[in-house]
Amino acid sequence: MATHHALCPQMPPSSTAEKDVSFIRIVNVVASVNLECSLDLMKICLSVRNSEYNPKRFSAVVMKIIEPRTTALVFASGKLVITGAKSEKESNLAARKFARIIQKIGFNVAFRDFKIHNIVEIGRASCRERV
Secondary structure (H helix, E strand, C coil): CCCCCCCCCCCCCCCCCCCCEEEEEEEEEEEEEECCCCCCHHHHHHHHHCEEEECCCCCEEEEECCCCCCCEEEEEEEEEEEEEEHHHHHHHHHHHHHHHHHHCCCCCCCEEEEEEEEEEEEEEEEEEECC
């Protein structure tokens, strides 16, 4: 009968002498960027698809894009918070896309102070099992 390592009790029995199982996958990257201009949130909401603005509930426009599949909170101060990216590169690309969308509406935006705030990963640590 196989004995399981205390840190990995859910590992099923194996017929191999040793088994090394490990993986890490990024599931969410949270970043922010400063567009360095004041924004008219109602104008953004009325001009951009896949956006919603309810000032009684929350003081930012919620915008979504499909590729990369991300969501941005757009604040009147010109700050954006981007969530949902699967990598740092995707997060930067999404931030640039959101900035470009806002620029096309007529705002004089700059792309400053892009910063990753949080990376959420899921995974399983390496566990060894002897039979």
